[in-house]
Amino acid sequence: MDLPGHPNAILHGPHLPFSSLANNEYAMTAKTHLHKELEALKVRLLEMVALTERAVHNSIRAYVDRNQDLAEAVIDQDAAINALDVEIDKTCLELLARECPVAQDLRFLLGCVRISIEIERIADEAVNIAEHSLTLSNRPPLPFQDDITFMAHKVSRMFELAIRSLTAEDPQGALEVRNTDDEVDALHHTTIKKIIKFMVSDTPAIERSVYTINIVKRLERIGDLATNVAESVVFIFKGINIRHHTRFDGFDEYSA
Numbered sequence: 001m002d003l004p005g006h007p008n009a010i011l012h013g014p015h016l017p018f019s020s021l022a023n024n025e026y027a028m029t030a031k032t033h034l035h036k037e038l039e040a041l042k043v044r045l046l047e048m049v050a051l052t053e054r055a056v057h058n059s060i061r062a063y064v065d066r067n068q069d070l071a072e073a074v075i076d077q078d079a080a081i082n083a084l085d086v087e088i089d090k091t092c093l094e095l096l097a098r099e100c101p102v103a104q105d106l107r108f109l110l111g112c113v114r115i116s117i118e119i120e121r122i123a124d125e126a127v128n129i130a131e132h133s134l135t136l137s138n139r140p141p142l143p144f145q146d147d148i149t150f151m152a153h154k155v156s157r158m159f160e161l162a163i164r165s166l167t168a169e170d171p172q173g174a175l176e177v178r179n180t181d182d183e184v185d186a187l188h189h190t191t192i193k194k195i196i197k198f199m200v201s202d203t204p205a206i207e208r209s210v211y212t213i214n215i216v217k218r219l220e221r222i223g224d225l226a227t228n229v230a231e232s233v234v235f236i237f238k239g240i241n242i243r244h245h246t247r248f249d250g251f252d253e254y255s256a
Contacts, residue, residue, distance in 0.1 A: 034099045038108060041091055045112060045119075048084040049163050051077065052119050055126035056159065056222065060152040063133040063215060064145050071137070074130035078123055085120040089113060104236065111236040115166070118228045122159065125218045125225070132211045132218075139208055144195060148215060151187045154180055155219050158226040165230060171237040174230035184223040191216050 055074050062071035092113045095101065101109060158180045165173040192213060199209040231242050 034095070034101060034105065037095055038105065041088065041095070041112060044084060044088055044091070045116060046167070048081060048088065048116060048119055051081050051084070052123045052126070053156070053159060055081070055123050056152070056156060059126040059129035059133065060149065062130055063136065064149055066137045066141070068134055068137050071130040071133045075127050078127050081120060081123040085116050088116040107236045107239060111232040114232045115229050118225045118232070122222050122225045125222050128218045129215050132215050136208060136211050142198065142205060142208055142212055144191065144212055147191045147194065148219070151184065151191060151216065151219050154184050154187065155223045155226065158184065158223050159229070162226045162229040162233065165233045166236075169237055171234040174233045177227055177230035181223050181227045184220060188216060188220040
């Protein structure tokens, strides 16, 4: 436990649920200006999440349904997600400089910056998938739609779990993201092997297969980025930085 005056006390102070600031001395002035700003920031972050979830879903639908309009919509809407990323980053920096937050408020702001970066990268991967879908839309389909749809479902589930653990203030729930990431990694390797085997037997389809491999790789990357979001959730609510560790190894002993 950090003692008053210890440098880490700034970062690892009392646990302060940002959705309910009652029942502790730090929250005696509940709904202070800072807390209202944090709640507004959370709303903007969730708006960014909603747009990105839609982008990931529509990019896959564009590939499976060979829907050019949907692919172009994903690409066009990326500007709105980028704008939210910039706005959230700017707001976090202003609050850090002006309010000098401590403990969980400080961790939330630092975590919010990290999470918005990861979400913006997820949206970029959705754009990459949409662009590859546009390229493939006028060519004969390859027999991998079911594999990619199943993998996309797993990846979307990871993103959903990571965000749910944030909104529910549930770092333990973030562990589910790690477990699903293992499944996505296995699907990634299996699907890539299937496509490469197909390329060997059907050389005229090599170019289409390469684009399809890129889509599978973009999905696997989205799973990694969702895991990064989950790691930030652990940091916000447990004060534990597990980045660059072997996944969440050791989290259980800290969380006991």
